[in-house]
Amino acid sequence: MRRPAGARGASVLRVAPVRRVLALQLGLPGLLLAALGGWAFGVSQTQRQAIGPYGLLANADAWLLVGLALLLAGMLAELSRPQPRTWLLGAYLVGLIVAIHTTVPLLYGGTPEYAWVYKHVGVAQEFGQYQRVTDTSNIYQEWPALFTTVAAISSLGHAGPLSFAAWGPVAFELADALLLLGIFRLLTGDRRLPFLAVLLYEGLIAWVGQDYLSPQAFGYLLWLGIMAIVVRWLIVPVPAHARWGLVNRARAFLLAQRPAPPAASTAMRWVALALVAVLYFAIVAAHQLSPYIVLPGVLGLVLLGVVWRGWLVLGLLVVIALGYLVPRYGLISSQFGGIFSGGDVFENASGSQGILHRAAEARTGDVVHVLAALMWLGMVAAIALRWRSLGRVAIPGALALSPFLVLGVQSYGGEAIYRVFLFSAPWCALLIAELIAELRGALRPLVSAVACTVALVAGLQGLWGPTAVYAFTPAELTASLWLYNHAAPGSVLVLAADNFPGLEAADYAAYDTEVIPADPQLGQDWLDEADVLGVEQWISSLGHGGAYVVFSQSMANYTDYFGYPFGYAQLAKAVSANPAWHVVYRNPDVVIYRVTVG
Amino acid sequence: MSGRSLTLRQPWTRTGLTAWTGIAASVAAVALLVAPGRGPELTGAFLLTCVPVGAAVMCWVDSGEGVVQAGLTLVLSLAATAIVTASMIWLTVWQPRALYAFAAVGVVSCAARLVRGGRPCCALPQ
Numbered sequence: 001m002r003r004p005a006g007a008r009g010a011s012v013l014r015v016a017p018v019r020r021v022l023a024l025q026l027g028l029p030g031l032l033l034a035a036l037g038g039w040a041f042g043v044s045q046t047q048r049q050a051i052g053p054y055g056l057l058a059n060a061d062a063w064l065l066v067g068l069a070l071l072l073a074g075m076l077a078e079l080s081r082p083q084p085r086t087w088l089l090g091a092y093l094v095g096l097i098v099a100i101h102t103t104v105p106l107l108y109g110g111t112p113e114y115a116w117v118y119k120h121v122g123v124a125q126e127f128g129q130y131q132r133v134t135d136t137s138n139i140y141q142e143w144p145a146l147f148t149t150v151a152a153i154s155s156l157g158h159a160g161p162l163s164f165a166a167w168g169p170v171a172f173e174l175a176d177a178l179l180l181l182g183i184f185r186l187l188t189g190d191r192r193l194p195f196l197a198v199l200l201y202e203g204l205i206a207w208v209g210q211d212y213l214s215p216q217a218f219g220y221l222l223w224l225g226i227m228a229i230v231v232r233w234l235i236v237p238v239p240a241h242a243r244w245g246l247v248n249r250a251r252a253f254l255l256a257q258r259p260a261p262p263a264a265s266t267a268m269r270w271v272a273l274a275l276v277a278v279l280y281f282a283i284v285a286a287h288q289l290s291p292y293i294v295l296p297g298v299l300g301l302v303l304l305g306v307v308w309r310g311w312l313v314l315g316l317l318v319v320i321a322l323g324y325l326v327p328r329y330g331l332i333s334s335q336f337g338g339i340f341s342g343g344d345v346f347e348n349a350s351g352s353q354g355i356l357h358r359a360a361e362a363r364t365g366d367v368v369h370v371l372a373a374l375m376w377l378g379m380v381a382a383i384a385l386r387w388r389s390l391g392r393v394a395i396p397g398a399l400a401l402s403p404f405l406v407l408g409v410q411s412y413g414g415e416a417i418y419r420v421f422l423f424s425a426p427w428c429a430l431l432i433a434e435l436i437a438e439l440r441g442a443l444r445p446l447v448s449a450v451a452c453t454v455a456l457v458a459g460l461q462g463l464w465g466p467t468a469v470y471a472f473t474p475a476e477l478t479a480s481l482w483l484y485n486h487a488a489p490g491s492v493l494v495l496a497a498d499n500f501p502g503l504e505a506a507d508y509a510a511y512d513t514e515v516i517p518a519d520p521q522l523g524q525d526w527l528d529e530a531d532v533l534g535v536e537q538w539i540s541s542l543g544h545g546g547a548y549v550v551f552s553q554s555m556a557n558y559t560d561y562f563g564y565p566f567g568y569a570q571l572a573k574a575v576s577a578n579p580a581w582h583v584v585y586r587n588p589d590v591v592i593y594r595v596t597v598g
Numbered sequence: 599m600s601g602r603s604l605t606l607r608q609p610w611t612r613t614g615l616t617a618w619t620g621i622a623a624s625v626a627a628v629a630l631l632v633a634p635g636r637g638p639e640l641t642g643a644f645l646l647t648c649v650p651v652g653a654a655v656m657c658w659v660d661s662g663e664g665v666v667q668a669g670l671t672l673v674l675s676l677a678a679t680a681i682v683t684a685s686m687i688w689l690t691v692w693q694p695r696a697l698y699a700f701a702a703v704g705v706v707s708c709a710a711r712l713v714r715g716g717r718p719c720c721a722l723p724q
Contacts, residue, residue, distance in 0.1 A: 131692035148683035149676065153647055155694040156631060157640030164640065175672055182666030218676070225673030228666050262662055268720035271659065275674065282677035285684050 031074040032091055039067025039099045048107045048473070053360035053561050056103070056464035057457075064103070071096045072199075072456060073449075079196055080445040089195040090181075096199070097177060100206060100460065101170035104467055109474040111501075112165040113467075117212050118480070118504040121161045124150035125506035135509065139335060142328050145286035146218040161213070162477070162504060168213035172221060176211070177202065179224040184430055186231045186262060187395060190437075196448060197426075197433035203455030204375050205425045207368045207462020208418055219283045219290030220422065226279050226294065227399070230301070233272035234313065235261035235395070239305030251305050258391025261306075269308050273316070280317050284324045288332065289412050291321045293423050296405040300398035361561050364465030371458040372421055375428045378451075382431035393431055400427035468557045472501050476552050479590035480504065483548060486585075487511065492547035494539060496529065496572065497555035497565050498522055514542060518565035530567030532574045536597050546596040549581070553589040612667045613660050613711065613718045619671075620653025620708035624701035631698075646697055650704025651678040657711040660718040675700075 042064025051059045075092035078084050104113055112118065123140040128151040133141045140147065154161050177198050184194030211217045237260055239251045264272070284291045295317060302310035325332070383390070383397045390397070403423040410416050436447050480501045483493060489510035495502070498515045502508075516535060518527045527534055539547050551572045559568040575581040575593060585592040623645050630642025652671035661667045679697065686692045 127687055127692075132687060132690045144687055145680035145684045148687050149647065149680045152679065152683045152694040152697060153640075153643045156646065156697065157636065157643035159636050159640045163636075175669070178665055179669035179673070182661070182663050182669050185663050186666065218680070222673055222677055225670055225677070228661075228670060232661050232663075232666060265720050268659070271720055275655070275670075278681070279673060279677050282680040286680060 028074050028078050029088060029091075031070055031077075032088070032095060035067050035070030035074060036095050036099070037067070038063045038070060039103075042067050043103055043106050046107060048468075048471075051468045053468065053557075054465065055360075055364065055461065056107075056467045057461050068096075068099055068456075068460075071099060072452060075195070075199060076445065076449050076452060079192060079199075079448065084192050084195075086191055086195075089192075093177060093195060093198060093202075094174065097173045097202060098170055100202065100463070101173050101211070102167070104464070104471050105166040105170075108166075108471045110163075110166050111472050111474050111477050112162065112168075112213070113471045114209070114212055115470070115472075115499055115501060117165055117168075117214070118501045119508075120147065120150075120213055120215075121165055122503040122505060122508040123147045124154065124161045125504065126508070127151040128155055129506035137331060137335075138509075139288065139331060142331055143215060143286060143288055145282055146215045149218075150213070165213045168217065169211040172211040172217045173202070175221050176224055179221070179228055180426055183224065183228050183231055183426075186228070187430065188434070189259070193430075193433055193437050196436065196452075197430040199452055200433055200455050201426055201429035203452060203457075203459040204371065204429055205422060206456070206459030207371070208422050208425075209463065210418065210422050215287035216290055216419070219287040222279045222283045222286075223290065223294050223423070224426075226276050226283075227297070229272050229276050229279070230298070230307065230313075231395070232262055233264040233269055234276075234308045235301075235306050236308045237261055237263075240310065242305065247305075253390065254304060255306070255391040255394050257389035258306075258394055264308075273309070273313060276313065277316055277320065281320050281324075284321055289410070289416075289419065291317075291324075292410070293403055293406050293419055295321070296402035297399050297423070299405075300402035301395065304394060304398055306395065360465070364461055367458050367465075368462035371455065371462070374454070375421075375425065375432070378432040378435070379424075379428040382435045385435065393434070396427040396430045400424045400431065466561060469499060469554065469561045472554055473589050475587045475589040476554060477501050479550070479552070479585060479587055479592060482585050483550070483592060484508070484511070487548055490544075492539070492542050492544045494547045494549045495555070496549060496551050497558050497568055499554050499558035500550055500552055512542070512544070514547075516565060516571075518567065520564055521562065525564070525566065528567045529565055530570035530574075532571060532578065535571060536580075536595065539595060540597040546594065548584070549575070549593045549595055551591045551593075611660075612662075612664060613657050616653050616667055616671060617657035617708035617711045620650055620657055620704045621712075623649035623653065624704035624708075628698065628701050646700055647679040648672055648675050650700045651675045654704045654707035657708045658719040660721065 042061040045061035046056075046059075046064055057065075071092060075089060075096065078088050078092065105111070112121070120140070123138075123144075124147045126134065126141075127144065127148055133144070135141055150161050153164075180198050180201060181194045184197050185191070188194060210220065239248075239255055242248050242251070280291065280294070283294065295314070298307070298310075298314050298317060301307045302314050307313055379397075379400050383393050386393050401424070403420040406416055406420055412419065432451065436444060436451060439447055481504075484505035484507070487493065489507060490512070492512045492514060493502070495513070495515045498519060498521075502513055515522060516527060516529055516538065518525055518529045527538060529535060539549075555568065556572075559565065572591075575595075576591075580597075581593040581595045583591060584594045627642045627645035627650065630638040630645065633639070633642070649671060652673070652675035655674050656667055656671045661670060678700070682697070683694070686694075686696070
């Protein structure tokens with residue numbers, strides 16, 4: 001039977017939307033697979049030897065960058081759809097986090113990044129071997145919760161922490177993202193917005209490097225758990241009535257048009273309070289600073305009057321924190337001069353002292369400083385633009401600003417500003433995402449794309465800029481383990497530059513590990529390493545009659561990157577021809593000498 | 599239909615799913631830990647420290663959001679592991695194998711939740 005012409009036309013018209021729908025339904029999942037394939041191929045083609053002082057982003061194989069760009073583009077495209085699929089957004093987010101945080105471990109054969117991670121591994125190994133606190137003056141042993149957790153996993157799994165430490169960042173970031181998605185959903189009641197906020201967050205915080213296997217990464221994850229419980233069960237719909245009228249008027253202004261929080265029974269609020277106490281105690285037992293950066297956030301919400309029995313919650317946390325600190329305060333006082341390092345906010349916020357920025361390091365530093373400034377400017381703009389309905393931003397705003405209180409009391413060895421950034425970042429990301437979500441028409445996807453791209457590129461430059469310095473090759477780890485297996489306990493281990501995997505053995509405390517005092521970043525730079533005689537005299541002054549002295553590729557990269565220590569290359573060249581310096585171990589990336597002096 | 603049979607037949611509530619996950623993870627963790635090979639043992643160790651205790655709590659508590667439910671299951675498990683293992687060090691009774699008890703706690707609590715059924719703990723009256 002012949003079909004009428006009109007019917008044929010209708011059929012053609014129906015086919016086009018079907019194709020478009022199919023393209024959208026299948027295109028973005030397909031793009032995800034293509035992006036992951038491109039990234040994986042790019043990783044396999046990237047040569048770690050080619051990574052220069054500007055880092056991985058500047059020296060990666062093009063496919064790696066294409067893969068990352070497709071992951072970002074695919075997620076943004078899905079976010080711009082009228083009905084975004086949460087499973088696909090979740091898959092893109094997981095793919096992006098995996099790509100960001102597994103690239104370096106994959107390139108470096110699963111060797112943990114950052115020299116200071118190895119110290120954490122050593123403490124965990126120590127607990128596993130000696131099964132008790134062996135040194136009450138060791139601050140890591142006095143705050144043991146993460147290390148004992150790692151030691152227990154290692155013992156049960158019959159695998160040393162070195163076998164899984166490299167994957168700490170991806171594990172912590174995935175767990176953080178899970179909780180943040182949940183918290184943002186509770187705060188916004190939206191399905192799309194939390195993904196945009198977490199995507200922004202992952203770019204913003206990529207450079208901070210606080211997600212490696214460490215007590216602070218563990219404490220941060222547990223803090224997000226506390227925030228999830230507070231937001232879900234402890235926020236009340238009506239602010240507490242204060243005795244002073246001024247406070248009530250201020251709260252009414254700050255909480256105007258606040259969305260209704262999730263409902264909860266009184267019994268459930270008590271259960272929630274108990275769970276908060278358990279999580280907080282775990283944080284307190286794991287890390288020295290994290291408990292005190294949690295408190296301002298809770299204080300901010302209590303002052304707003306939105307926390308159920310707020311002063312009780314805050315008091316409970318303070319009691320737990322002080323109850324743990326007081327018996328150990330002597331240790332803090334003797335090693336760090338107490339928990340208050342002075343009230344000079346600008347001094348406390350000035351970052352690491354003594355680091356002299358040069359060339360590539362300075363450029364990467366500039367990039368992340370601009371990123372941090374943009375994040376806080378975005379947060380301020382998001383709050384200012386809602387000055388008539390501050391209740392809509394009151395909770396994330398209070399949580400974004402409260403970490404700054406820490407700068408009033410503590411510099412944390414120059415790290416306080418980075419902790420402030422990290423604890424402020426989730427709420428800034430949410431506020432910026434909400435601002436973007438309110439844009440109309442084509443402006444919204446455009447601004448989303450620009451903001452996420454800027455955050456991701458700058459964050460990745462901060463994260464991957466110093467890769468050649470902070471990542472270690474398997475050969476370097478092998479050399480370090482050789483040292484602990486062959487040097488007699490009590491030996492002096494001298495590092496020609498402070499950048500080598502060390503202290504990862506259970507009996508690390510049996511060795512005297514020293515760095516040649518030629519690096520102003522360590523606060524001691526009176527020696528020029530080019531002066532071989534001076535170096536030998538310094539080794540002699542250590543009083544052991546000799547030492548193992550280590551030179552490595554990562555030390556050379558460190559010297560190129562920072563410009564210190566003075567005379568490293570001259571020393572490495574001079575001792576190679578010096579008969580008093582005997583090579584006891586050599587592999588492609590490391591030379592270890594045994595030198596006898598005096 | 600009683601609340602009990604409702605929960606057992608319809609595990610796709612958040613607390614029901616948490617309970618089934620807790621039981622599955624506890625059983626899988628122990629099975630992997632006793633299986634030969636470092637890979638399965640390490641996987642079992644992570645599973646044991648990341649799921650059972652949190653599931654034992656969260657199968658009774660409905661957060662209203664699936665991702666919050668999963669996230670709190672994880673962090674409560676890790677916090678419990680941290681506190682218990684730190685206590686072992688402080689008390690000089692280092693016995694990591696005692697963490698097998700987490701699996702027992704997970705199975706008992708989650709099974710009790712599934713058998714008891716009904717509404718989650720401390721829920722608002724409907």
